[in-house]
Amino acid sequence: MTQNPQRLVVVGHGAAGLAAALSAAEQAQSLGLPIDVTVVEKSREDEAGGNTRWSPSNMRLDAPDRIDANFADDMLRACGGHGDPDYFSTLADNATATIGWLQDHGVEFVTPLYYLSAGPARIQPVGGGGAIVARLLEAAKRAGVKFIYDSPVSRLVMVEGDQVSGVEARSRDAVTMLDADAVILACGGFQGNPAMMRAHFGPGAEIIKLISPGTRFDTGDGIRVATERGASVSGDWNGMHIEPVDPRAANSAAVVLVYPYGIVVDADGRRFFDEGGGLMHETWEALARDIHFARPRNIAYAILDSRLFEIDGFERAIRSEVPPYRAPSIEALAAQIRIPAANLRQTVDAFNAAATGDPARFDASRCDGLAAADTLKPPKSNWARAIMKPPFLAYPLVGAIAYTFGGLATNARAEVLCEQGPMPGLYAAGETTGHFYRTAPNAVAVLRALVFGKIAGREAVEFLHRR
Numbered sequence: 001m002t003q004n005p006q007r008l009v010v011v012g013h014g015a016a017g018l019a020a021a022l023s024a025a026e027q028a029q030s031l032g033l034p035i036d037v038t039v040v041e042k043s044r045e046d047e048a049g050g051n052t053r054w055s056p057s058n059m060r061l062d063a064p065d066r067i068d069a070n071f072a073d074d075m076l077r078a079c080g081g082h083g084d085p086d087y088f089s090t091l092a093d094n095a096t097a098t099i100g101w102l103q104d105h106g107v108e109f110v111t112p113l114y115y116l117s118a119g120p121a122r123i124q125p126v127g128g129g130g131a132i133v134a135r136l137l138e139a140a141k142r143a144g145v146k147f148i149y150d151s152p153v154s155r156l157v158m159v160e161g162d163q164v165s166g167v168e169a170r171s172r173d174a175v176t177m178l179d180a181d182a183v184i185l186a187c188g189g190f191q192g193n194p195a196m197m198r199a200h201f202g203p204g205a206e207i208i209k210l211i212s213p214g215t216r217f218d219t220g221d222g223i224r225v226a227t228e229r230g231a232s233v234s235g236d237w238n239g240m241h242i243e244p245v246d247p248r249a250a251n252s253a254a255v256v257l258v259y260p261y262g263i264v265v266d267a268d269g270r271r272f273f274d275e276g277g278g279l280m281h282e283t284w285e286a287l288a289r290d291i292h293f294a295r296p297r298n299i300a301y302a303i304l305d306s307r308l309f310e311i312d313g314f315e316r317a318i319r320s321e322v323p324p325y326r327a328p329s330i331e332a333l334a335a336q337i338r339i340p341a342a343n344l345r346q347t348v349d350a351f352n353a354a355a356t357g358d359p360a361r362f363d364a365s366r367c368d369g370l371a372a373a374d375t376l377k378p379p380k381s382n383w384a385r386a387i388m389k390p391p392f393l394a395y396p397l398v399g400a401i402a403y404t405f406g407g408l409a410t411n412a413r414a415e416v417l418c419e420q421g422p423m424p425g426l427y428a429a430g431e432t433t434g435h436f437y438r439t440a441p442n443a444v445a446v447l448r449a450l451v452f453g454k455i456a457g458r459e460a461v462e463f464l465h466r467r
Contacts, residue, residue: 012187014050016430023457025143054212190220235434239405246320262304269343276382292399
């Protein structure tokens, strides 16, 4: 007698959703279980891929087969001690195996310098996140996974109080009920939802620039449908990963990360931030958030001189395709960027007067200790080299949000939690889950989406196997 297939629905088409769908299909095949796996996605097919598709997808590993022994401790430290140790230990324990799994499916990795920093080490897929999406999608289709596009999920359906029985999706023409014996939510955070952004971050948050075309589909749907059914939440609901980008650029994630090697001024031509407070990945969130919420017109400018071009590989730290403003004098530069020339001249002169260290100590690859004199306010803790060699350069900077930190509470098996414990048959991975506090552990977002997406797919099939 033929056994009727059980049904697994995955909500979301980024790294977490595709990893979950493929992992589930492979696990079902290995167990000889007839399980229909369906991915339902909010965007059109040509727009699908979430944030991952547009991301360089740097991942915090020493090499594809090696992760730092202190990885989990570093994650907890970045979260100010608020994170779940089991979650980050599981992430560390499964990271290299997950990368190997991606390699088995055709994703290649390199170990480039991380922008201009000599460390810590990162790996990156050849072709960025787009390659991850493409290879996982191809493999999932070969494994028999079905895809439904242009259908945002509007409701999680449950029976007998807490047992998942399906999801409701709304297309342009109809409301569709997708029956499911298990559901995996992997449809991003809420950075694309203006109302939720304003509610959690305050006035002005709803107009933060989105870092990629895929970000607008991250409207908190997975978080909402699960919390409506009693799911618990975790993570820092006042936390976001936001980066300084060039507002002129058409590129996705057009970061400008050379600001530590000059000064940053607001629209009035005044400094407001210690540009050398740490390596760029230690300061970019604070800078971008300050620019958006505290600076006039939500904009700032990185001011540098032509010695930028002498830094080996400086291009790696700039993803904008638009050249900087250039001028033979500070006054002419101020005119180009439309800020008060007298203020900018005064700011540069004050900075140069305080940049009394030996410029031969300048080293863009590490915190070089080349600090400005204590008289400079705010301070410049590293890379304090006078701005004096024309042409002078300016990059405009605005904050662009990549993802939010608040999300669903899950355990190390990717099960969604409620007050009573795991919710039977409900799983989540990626930005739909919480776990990050204070600041984003750098180069971990895509990695955790893949690791816990893969775990969610496997665990969902094991759950169905036990039924």
